[in-house]
Structures are given as C-alpha cells and as structure tokens.
Amino acid sequence: MGYGNASNVYKTNQIQTASPKQLVVLLYEGAIKNIRLAELALENKDNEKVNCHLIKAQDIVAELLNSLNHQGGENHIASELETLYEYLLNELLQANLKKDSERMTGARAILSELLEAWASI
Template identity: 25%
Template sequence: MTPGLRAYQRVRLTTATPQELVVLLYEGLVKFTTIGRRDLEARDFAAAGVALTRAIDIIGHLRDCLDRERDPALCGNLDRMYAAWTRAIARSQVEVDLPSLDTVIGQMDEMTATWRAAAIEATRRGGAK
C-alpha cells in the first residue's frame, strides 16, 4: 500500500460519520467473505482461512459496537444475524460449503445497501450521530 493511499484511508476513517464507519465495516466484511469464498473454491485453504478469519473479526467488531441500551430489540436481531453469519462462515471452512457462503454474502450485500442508504439519509439530515 502506498503512503498516499494510507493517508487517504486514514482521513476517510477519521472524518467518517458513525453510519459511514458501519458501511466501511460491511464493505470489508463482504470483501473478505468473497475472497474467502473464492479461495475455498480454489482449494487454497490457508488463504481462505486468513480471509474468512478477517470477516469473522469484522463481525465481532460489529457485535461489540451494538448499542443495546438504545434499541434492545434491533440489537438482538442484529446480534442473532451476526451469530448466524459467524456460524455459517466457520462451517463453510470445515465443510467447504460454498452455497452457505453465497447466501451469507447476499445477506451482507443487502445490509451494506441498507446502511449505505441510512448514512446518506443521516448526512442529508445534517450528520445525525
């Protein structure tokens, strides 16, 4: 990674709204899950393990960031979804279950789009945090 790209990414992270940070996490989640799926399909299990472990780490961060006091019901639903994704990713590594990963990636894409729309709406309303 070039110094210029690192600087750009640092600025992007430090100036992002909370909603934009969630979008970045989801984008990384989709990226690493997709890479892991590709590596599993190619039977490169070591590379798949690295990518899918990064995806699980991102899910862990998303779970840690849930504000359970603010909306317990929503956080409970998200937590269950994140737990299901973690199980599916872990199972896919053991069983080389590509269809399960395809399902999870589709769900992640939907959530990314939802958060992207929420970030745009928050910015439109004045950067509500």
C-alpha cells in the first residue's frame, strides 16, 4: 500500500468515525487549508489552482450551511451561522472572481475563529 492510498484510508476512517462536532472541525480545517492553498497559488500567479482551491472552500462552506439545524432550541445560533456562512460564500466567490487576497485572508480569519470556538466546546 502506497503512502497516498494509506493517507486516503486514514482520512476516510477519520471521517466515518468522527462525531458531529469532529466533522464540523474537519470541515473548518478543510476550508481553511483550501483558502491558504489558494493564497499560495495566487502568490505564484497560478489562477487555475486559485480557482480550484476556492471552489473547494466554497463547497465546504456550502456543506456547513446546508447542515445547519434550525429545529433545535438554539435556532437563533443556526440563523446567525447561516448569515455568516452566506457572507463567507459571497466573500470566497468575490475573492475568486477578482483574485482578491484580502478577501481570502478575511474569510480564512473568520473560519479560524469558528474553528477555535468549535474546538474548545
């Protein structure tokens, strides 16, 4: 078994055995990683990779948005997160269209704060 295959098996097992909280943390980490990779690709003037990584980050934020539970007793939190995720999606879209590193950095900072909050729960 090669390293790449072993890494994929590990990631698959990590996701399949994760609690809902751990899944949210993994999603935040994935979005942050892809934004950072987009920032690095922008520095290297590789717009194709910028686009690819920002689309991945957008997909992750969209998944976070779609997984919100508005039925529970804390639905005001879900509504606030919905607004924040919609803002992040727009920022990532604009960052991709305009190849705007400031929007990427801002979105990554917000996601990092959310990750920190979720990790501390």
